[in-house]
Amino acid sequence: MTRVLTGATLVDGTGAAPVADAAVVIDGDRITAAGARGALSWQQDAEVIDVRGRTLIPGLIDAHDHLASHGYGIATRFGLDEPASTAHLRTARVLAETLAMGYTSVRDGGGLDAGFKVAIEQGLIQGPRLVCGIQIVSPTGGIGDRVSPSGHTCCAVYDPLLPNSVANGPDAVRGVVRTMVRAGADVIKTATTGGASSRPGHGPLDAAFSPEEMQALVGESHALGRRVMCHALGGPGLDVALKAGVDSIEHGCYLDVNPEHLKRMADEGIFFVPTLLVYGYHRESQSPHVRVRAQDFQKHHIASIQRALELGVPIAAGTDAGGHGHPKNAGELQCLVDAGMTPMQALRAATQWAAQCLALEREVGTVEQGRLADLVVVNGNPLEDFGVLLDPARIELVLKGGAICTDRRAQVTR
Numbered sequence: 001m002t003r004v005l006t007g008a009t010l011v012d013g014t015g016a017a018p019v020a021d022a023a024v025v026i027d028g029d030r031i032t033a034a035g036a037r038g039a040l041s042w043q044q045d046a047e048v049i050d051v052r053g054r055t056l057i058p059g060l061i062d063a064h065d066h067l068a069s070h071g072y073g074i075a076t077r078f079g080l081d082e083p084a085s086t087a088h089l090r091t092a093r094v095l096a097e098t099l100a101m102g103y104t105s106v107r108d109g110g111g112l113d114a115g116f117k118v119a120i121e122q123g124l125i126q127g128p129r130l131v132c133g134i135q136i137v138s139p140t141g142g143i144g145d146r147v148s149p150s151g152h153t154c155c156a157v158y159d160p161l162l163p164n165s166v167a168n169g170p171d172a173v174r175g176v177v178r179t180m181v182r183a184g185a186d187v188i189k190t191a192t193t194g195g196a197s198s199r200p201g202h203g204p205l206d207a208a209f210s211p212e213e214m215q216a217l218v219g220e221s222h223a224l225g226r227r228v229m230c231h232a233l234g235g236p237g238l239d240v241a242l243k244a245g246v247d248s249i250e251h252g253c254y255l256d257v258n259p260e261h262l263k264r265m266a267d268e269g270i271f272f273v274p275t276l277l278v279y280g281y282h283r284e285s286q287s288p289h290v291r292v293r294a295q296d297f298q299k300h301h302i303a304s305i306q307r308a309l310e311l312g313v314p315i316a317a318g319t320d321a322g323g324h325g326h327p328k329n330a331g332e333l334q335c336l337v338d339a340g341m342t343p344m345q346a347l348r349a350a351t352q353w354a355a356q357c358l359a360l361e362r363e364v365g366t367v368e369q370g371r372l373a374d375l376v377v378v379n380g381n382p383l384e385d386f387g388v389l390l391d392p393a394r395i396e397l398v399l400k401g402g403a404i405c406t407d408r409r410a411q412v413t414r
């Protein structure tokens with residue numbers, strides 16, 4: 001079936017100037033043509049959807065989410081405060097809401113089991129295309145090692161779909177990477193430093209994993225065709241990650257400190273996924289050690305983004321959503337603008353560049369001939385005000401692979 005969206009202003013994700021009165025022609029699940037309406041033609045029996053006065057953008061992409069995380073409290077994180085079935089249904093609702101907000105692809109940085117991806121592919125539930133990390137691979141004491149402040153390890157029942165991800169020594173690390181892949185990992189998520197919210201004693205500049213362990217992790221991941229997304233904020237752990245050849249640095253709050261780091265990322269095309277939104281939350285944290293850390297690196301984080309832009313380091317938008325709430329993922333775009341990006345750069349960070357980060361650039365991220373028809377029709381101009389992407393009423397149409405997932409046009413006065 002051919003479907004055509006006509007009349008909108010098209011922002012195609014490539015950085016090209018917006019095209020007024022555009023048309024996007026969709027055949028099945030793919031885009032067959034996109035551009036100025038007057039320059040395109042289509043079959044007479046095509047279904048034409050008039051979206052005049054609206055803006056049409058590529059489906060949005062979050063390069064770093066935790067869709068199955070619903071709070072930072074220890075009981076929630078250990079899965080103790082509600083039945084597993086209730087938590088799973090909560091996750092299913094988050095998946096549906098995230099898609100309805102225009103996020104058609106999401107990379108999950110850990111905690112979401114691969115069964116959700118199966119459920120979406122089989123049409124049991126609605127949700128974005130998923131790239132799953134399954135669990136965070138780390139050594140004992142790293143952020144993948146779930147220990148309570150009392151020193152107790154997680155008491156929840158073992159879940160084979162979220163297998164143990166703690167490993168020490170190169171051989172054990174290789175084994176855990178294979179286990180993650182067996183459990184359905186599309187990407188290997190690891191961490192070579194602590195973070196803002198990690199336990200006291202393992203902060204943003206504290207290292208996890210030796211060079212030998214990280215080389216084993218990256219080597220095994222790449223041998224199995226998986227990219228490595230590495231949580232690394234700063235210090236020697238960040239250095240180890242970059243030298244081992246990870247594919248993206250997540251958070252990267254202290255990247256500005258060592259000039260060699262961003263230079264290496266530019267030279268090697270290593271992605272920077274800053275995740276600014278989550279740190280606004282952590283700066284207000286109830287836990288003093290979290291608050292101090294997040295306040296401490298804020299200036300560095302912004303300087304890192306500005307330096308990365310100057311050097312041409314590829315940047316992808318990620319929210320680290322989960323503990324701090326769903327599904328206001330698009331809040332990250334205004335954060336990126338506040339940090340020094342142009343609105344067009346911020347939009348590309350959440351479309352074309354994020355698709356490149358996920359190795360999906362031939363499938364999604366731009367509105368071009370041959371891409372999957374992941375499209376969002378917005379009432380308003382996101383390039384003038386990213387706030388429109390936070391208002392569900394303004395996200396009028398969401399298409400994923402040519403199928404209409406959300407249609408709020410009937411509810412709005414036109």
Ligand SMILES: [Zn+2]
Pocket residue numbers: 064065066109231320
């Ligand atoms: Zn994360």
